[in-house]
Amino acid sequence: MFLALDLTGVFAFALNGALTALRVTRIDIVGVVTLAMFTALGGGMVRDILLGAVPPATFVDWRYLAVAALGGLVAFVFGRHLQQLSRPILALDAAGLSLFAVTGALKGLDFGMGVVQATILGAVTAVGGGTLRDVLVREVPAVLSSGLYAVPALLGGLLVAGLVEGGLAVLPAALAGAVACFTLRMVGVRFDLHAPVPRSVLRPRP
Template structure:
């Protein structure tokens, strides 16, 4: 398998699972078919579009290549039709989100390196491309983005991206480092969910709280 084909497959696979996470969240909020498809596309492609715009790969692949739209719509339709079956999975939104995060983080870092970015910035861009879709999804659903309140979300994406850029610096095989980075990101994210690992949270202090029910951030896993 060529590196170009591997990157494309990881990108499309990440698009599909991120679309599943967006569509699942939309179904839980009782959106109609159009809303489910919009959330599927937004969650699946926002990070990739942001990545491509920042590295100058325009028009972005998600807009230029029909396969990204097709994969997103397919995931949305599958979720809309078989939502009860998908819900039987344990924490489906987080599971799909972790898989998409892992694939987008390593693909984003690899594409950034191909476009001449320095390794530290390539790692940050890999992280950003991984978390971008989830941020837009949560904002559209009027929720505090998962990346700002979840267990080791952006940190997991950064760890996976760092494996890719470190492998490039040490001249390791790119295919191996991308697969290793994706596995590290996914494993770290799932372990953090199961064990509750998270970054420190500042004490609330005496700041006034808004206790209205509609003012509290909603958890997509609730």
């Protein structure tokens, strides 16, 4: 059950990464699948490297690799049609975000991190893959420019880590964190919410 959810998140992120790749010109099937795997597995790898849990779980377990590669291939073949389904894919992406924020925070607690560190690890897991993707295709990472991507992940991670530290069982805490993250993300998308921006942008570097 847990594994199935986790793999769903991986698949969603792989689709997302591959669809981004298809927007970049001069990219071939290897590039599409590579970008899909980076997006889907990158956040978990960075989390595991920071925790010292190497080799990363997503790398050792072949099912993660297979599902991520499958997501990339599906997007490569059906790219044009998937583009039409932007709303379901957005929801799938929000589900992946929620799941990764929660599992990342829980893994942080398992390794003896405090609540703050576990929350950050959750956000790193959720946002890291997309950040690697954006760096590779030379876009400013979404985490820097659209606040309601990182904020739901931080909220979800904080909820689950705080509740578990406060004595709640893991399952309801994880559910609460994931639902909060998913809801805030979808509300943010629906109403185009943003975190506060600076009152004035500074003058660019000379």
